[in-house]
Amino acid sequence: MSTDTLPAKEAAAPAASSPGGRNTLRSKRRRNALRTLAFMSPWLIGFGVFFAYPLVSTLYFSFMKYDGLNPPTWRGVDNWTYVFGEFPQFWPALRNTLWLAVVMVACRVLFGLGVGMLITKIKTAAGVFRTLFYLPYLAPPVAATLAFVFLLNPGTGPVNALLEAVGLPAPSWFNDASWSKPALTVLAVWGVGDLMVIFMAALLDVPKEQYEAAELDGASAWQRFRYVTLPNISPIVLFAVVTGIIGAMQYYTQPIVAAKVASGKMGGSGEVFVPGYPDESTLTLPQLVYSLGFSQFNYGAACVVALVLFAFSMAFTALLMRRRGGLIGSGD
């Protein structure tokens, strides 16, 4: 597009000295602008309908009393003061969400990178290991969570039976508030196949001659990783961290399924399931959005929580984009 535009501007320059020339230039610019808008319109429409409108609506409803059925009525900042000051589940859910965003994402990135490096290094059966590590990623989240809750069941699960048999302490995993988030992290790390694949692609893309030069200079394995591998794959690490944090901000299915199965409260006789078992340790902000909005018909408060999630996602992403060089080298 720039090659089209530049000669057009140059051609128009002499004519611009007369009033007729100025009009021609203006109409040309307008045509160019319209053409650009036309090309961008699919994205603009998508952005407007699926991002801008919902975002403005969410902000609007956060100041309203709205149950999804009756017309919204103005409530001022009451929903905000309720969520931040009077809704006791908000702060545990925020803490849990941030814990998962930091610990779970870090573990997934480190493990994905580690597995990727190992598989790119091994000479035999690399395909088999690649498949074995990738397959868990294909397991549906509900099925995978169910399997983990049964495997880690403190009363009947094989993992604890094994730990007890070798004399190790057997935690209660999903039934213990101190262990439920680590158990969810183990589940997330088990399904690290997606990150492993993109890290493998990035690692194989690092120029071999850079490693050879480093070796000639006497660089150790750690130095080769720190000063050759990491700078080359830093955009991929950034991608993994940003998408991981956005994923953690939307983390819903696994904790709610784990809490339901581990608590034994699967519903059925009209009982209402309270998310977060045990002791609100698996409660996340997306669960609060659902619970407030769809179970309690309190859309206003749900919108406040949704905006908090949005703010955290934006803040994390902006921080990582700004600090990228400081965190993981000069990169690309």
Place this chain on the structure above:
Amino acid sequence: MPARPRRAAAALAATASIALFASACTGSANNQASDDPKAETTITFWHGWSAPSEVKAIEDNVARFEKSHPNIKVKVVGNINDDKLGQALRAGGSNGPDVVSSFTTANVGKFCASGALADLEPFIEKSKLDLDKTFPKVLQEYTQFEGRRCTLPLLSDAYGLYYNKTAFKEAGLDPEAPPKTWSQFTEVAKRLTKAKGDSYERLGFMPNYLGYETVVSHYMSQWGHQGYFGADGKSTVATDPAFAEMMTYQKSLVDALGGFQKLDKYRTTFGDEWGAKHPFQTGQVAMQLDGEWRLNFVKEAKVPFDVGVAPLPVADDELSEYGKGYLSGTIMGIAPQSKKQNAAWELVKYMTTDTEAVVSFANAIGNVPSTLEALKSPNLKFDDRFKTFLDIARHPASTTSDGAVNGSAYQDTLQKFAQQYEKGQVTDLKKGLADTAAQIDRDIAAAK
């Protein structure tokens, strides 16, 4: 107009139009019924039953309705929970339901207050239906909220005590004399408990609030209390001593049977509540607080021991009220966006008030009938044990949970505190209940 104000005006107009658009995207809860119930039509009925025998029972019931109302065809959709229901009622549209049912009586307050379900009063008046002569009082209570009747009861559930008679005999207890007070209950539960290492071979009773049906509201019906909210609409959990008495007793029972940690670890070995491996059916527990439906499950599981049923015990100083219990049930209502509300009412009226329909359905799924006529019907086909639940349903002191504008949120808050207390995380019961009551009031104020 200068560029900057023009842009500002455009932004303002855009924001206003978005706000108006957002406002316009809301359902209306005030549709009037104008359809002809005699016209040929098809209505859609959403329900929550999913077990094949239950689905067949509801379809048979609907088939009887279609036979008696040949102009109305019913499209039946099963396995619908309250979240799906709420979403459909908010969204409206031609593919949504006309008639809905739900197992969650605690959500009636939310459904009625928000207008998620249509007001049935005009239909009741038009049909000259006398509710007092049709339904037991408790069932009338849990199907309305603050005077707005948006549902009617469709069968009901009564909660009682199931006990393993064979285990009673083994423990030297009289299987024909189940405990009537909670003090007796503790002694019986201890005698039925058999230790195995640091766990149990058999537990007398699983008292934990996560032990399936042993939730706060089901326990509370066995203590004389005046409801969860006072006349001023404020929570009574801190001011009515019954709540503290129940929680104190439950905690003592937990401690008497081995303590929370030991019991909770044993609980993780239990099978699913709705499957064949339910701990009462496998003999892992000798007594169980449960609804009348467990009788059918016990029969289907072909348990190798004799099963007895009785009302749940009462507080020691309330023996005169022995026989009461917790009542709940399925509720039925009409979607306010339905364009066929008069035809929908015909189905609701038939299923909830027609004695033959109620009796047939109750016989088929093993629930307690929900009309006074059906409760007396000679056509009820139950074994002798079921009479216990019919008596609980008729008992004047039987109670249910109150409705609230935010559904079951107040029950969740109370249950959460009760769990902290049984674990020993909170020791000051009086302060904890006061904090819980304040939180319940704040949540309700935020939802109003």
